[in-house]
């Protein structure tokens with residue numbers, strides 16, 4: 001009996017609620033047509049200066065739209081998540097804790113250009129911007145970034161940290177150790193697979209799981225795991241390490 005190994009769950013897709021091109025229904029339709037069994041909407045958290053979800057009212061509209069879309073696609077699992085931003089050095093994210101139970105899952109990723117919650121966080125954000133321009137990240141900045149991310153993993157029920165190492169310098173091995181301890185996955189992001197390669201290599205040394213996702217910003221990329229799968233093959237990552245890998249027997 002042949003075994004087809006595949007990924008049928010894409011938890012990291014963006015819509016017009018942040019800076020994606022498609023509606024929720026567009027993403028779900030694309031996922032359905034590609035044979036996925038579950039799709040998650042994880043737009044950027046409201047703390048982003050330019051592209052974040054526009055407050056809790058927008059989340060409410062997303063919830064209503066998802067309820068409507070579930071009726072259109074009864075066989076699909078359609079989930080509402082978020083790609084939250086870290087807005088303070090202690091790992092604070094831009095989603096009020098009281099709202100978290102209304103989401104199906106939580107992704108956290110470091111992004112530049114978020115609204116910092118403290119002067120200290122503003123200073124670090126500026127240092128990260130500068131490090132991005134110069135390509136040089138000091139040891140203290142790297143340690144601080146790692147401390148913020150690991151603090152978020154300890155504080156919140158984070159399903160996965162998105163694109164670890166993208167946009168900022170971090171100690172990926174240390175992050176992976178904390179993620180392994182707290183049951184949080186690290187993402188293998190198909191849109192940034194090349195940039196992630198060294199980080200995934202380091203994370204492999206810890207016993208952390210990986211979540212494979214498209215990070216689709218347009219419906220045509222929903223369920224596109226090609227680059228992530230190529231990276232997984234290059235690094236010979238055992239499929240048992242992949243959270244959303246399924247064996248199906250036909």
Ligand SMILES: [Zn+2]
Pocket residue numbers: 083109111162163
């Ligand atoms: Zn992101």
Ligand SMILES: [Zn+2]
Pocket residue numbers: 012014083162215
């Ligand atoms: Zn994203």
